[in-house]
Amino acid sequence: MVMTAQSIDAGSGGEYGRYLEGKTRAPERGSYYLTPEGEPQQAPGRCLGTTVGRAGRGRPLAQTKEIEAARQPYNRAIGAHAVPGQHAVERAERRLRYLVWQVRRELRDLLLRKGMTDSKTAREDLALRFLRGDGIEIGALDYPLRLPRGVSSIRYVDYADAETLRAVHATATGNIVAPDVIDDGERLSSFKDRSVDFVVANHMLEHVEDPIEALTNQLRVLKAGGILFLAIPDGNHSFDRARPKTSVEHLIRDHENGAHASRRQHYEECARWIEGHQGAGIAQRADEMEGEELRPHFHVWDALTFGAFLASVELPARLEALQTTGDEFVAVLRKT
Ligand SMILES: C[S@@+](CC[C@H](N)C(=O)[O-])C[C@H]1O[C@@H](n2cnc3c(N)ncnc32)[C@H](O)[C@@H]1O
Numbered sequence: 001m002v003m004t005a006q007s008i009d010a011g012s013g014g015e016y017g018r019y020l021e022g023k024t025r026a027p028e029r030g031s032y033y034l035t036p037e038g039e040p041q042q043a044p045g046r047c048l049g050t051t052v053g054r055a056g057r058g059r060p061l062a063q064t065k066e067i068e069a070a071r072q073p074y075n076r077a078i079g080a081h082a083v084p085g086q087h088a089v090e091r092a093e094r095r096l097r098y099l100v101w102q103v104r105r106e107l108r109d110l111l112l113r114k115g116m117t118d119s120k121t122a123r124e125d126l127a128l129r130f131l132r133g134d135g136i137e138i139g140a141l142d143y144p145l146r147l148p149r150g151v152s153s154i155r156y157v158d159y160a161d162a163e164t165l166r167a168v169h170a171t172a173t174g175n176i177v178a179p180d181v182i183d184d185g186e187r188l189s190s191f192k193d194r195s196v197d198f199v200v201a202n203h204m205l206e207h208v209e210d211p212i213e214a215l216t217n218q219l220r221v222l223k224a225g226g227i228l229f230l231a232i233p234d235g236n237h238s239f240d241r242a243r244p245k246t247s248v249e250h251l252i253r254d255h256e257n258g259a260h261a262s263r264r265q266h267y268e269e270c271a272r273w274i275e276g277h278q279g280a281g282i283a284q285r286a287d288e289m290e291g292e293e294l295r296p297h298f299h300v301w302d303a304l305t306f307g308a309f310l311a312s313v314e315l316p317a318r319l320e321a322l323q324t325t326g327d328e329f330v331a332v333l334r335k336t
Contacts, residue, residue, distance in 0.1 A: 133197030209259030
């Protein structure tokens with residue numbers, strides 16, 4: 001049977017709207033009300049409706065009064081006292097809310113069908129879902145995250161001032177964001193524990209020598225329930241593609257033994273796999289990188305190996321989202 005709003009007397013519960021939203025079973029023809037527990041129940045005895053407006057519409061006054069009198073114990077039982085128009089307003093509000101929900105769903109479908117799954121859109125969608133309040137972004141450089149309206153303030157953090165960053169990243173195309181705070185994003189020693197609502201670090205974690213230390217400190221400065229937002233290049237689709245993914249054991253070793261333990265290996269990997277040096281050229285280039293204290297991609301992940309890394313280390317956080325977009329993936333962690 002095709003049900004229409006007219007074929008159902010939804011009574012005081014607005015059951016049809018709730019049914020359409022999947023919150024109740026299909027209502028049957030007849031008058032319904034909601035118990036205090038929210039269960040739809042058919043009205044007992046004669047079906048009299050539950051609102052003055054409904055009962056009174058188009059009836060002689062005497063009949064309306066009779067109906068009202070018969071209905072009173074029932075209305076008292078369900079706590080629906082006869083305030084003229086009250087139910088009509090509630091029903092209209094419910095209908096409006098449902099309409100808004102429908103329009104939002106349609107708009108979202110429209111956008112998703114258009115295939116807006118590029119990394120910029122994915123970053124912004126996740127930011128819209130998760131970021132609120134006061135936060136920091138580490139290493140924004142020339143690509144700061146577009147922040148949603150719920151964000152009240154943002155401070156930019158980098159290890160060097162804008163002039164140095166401009167010199168180091170001479171190829172950066174956009175305007176380099178001047179840092180508000182100069183600090184090592186691996187330690188965040190300028191920030192107190194539990195002082196911010198979110199931390200963003202996009203394409204930054206792969207540049208640190210001890211990611212476990214960085215994640216620990218980034219979570220340390222978050223309030224409980226705060227968000228750590230990490231975009232990381234996908235090692236299958238970047239200049240790292242020939243390079244082996246970093247193992248969990250390697251990351252634990254870097255944390256337990258100190259970054260110096262694998263510094264040489266990191267530079268040699270970069271010289272070999274990223275820059276393509278061979279034989280003696282690898283050691284020579286690694287020497288140069290070490291001398292210049294370059295911060296290349298010390299580690300390399302894809303979404304799977306990063307997920308495995310998160311699952312293997314004990315961090316005070318749970319994973320809220322892990323989304324790949326081809327050239328990168330975004331991990332959203334909530335501090336527990
Ligand atoms: C590749 S850029 C990322 C730019 C931009 N966030 C993006 O998504 O493309 C890396 C940024 O992280 C910063 N960075 C790297 N290691 C850092 C550290 N230990 N502390 C603070 N900033 C760091 C760099 O200076 C640079 O601004």
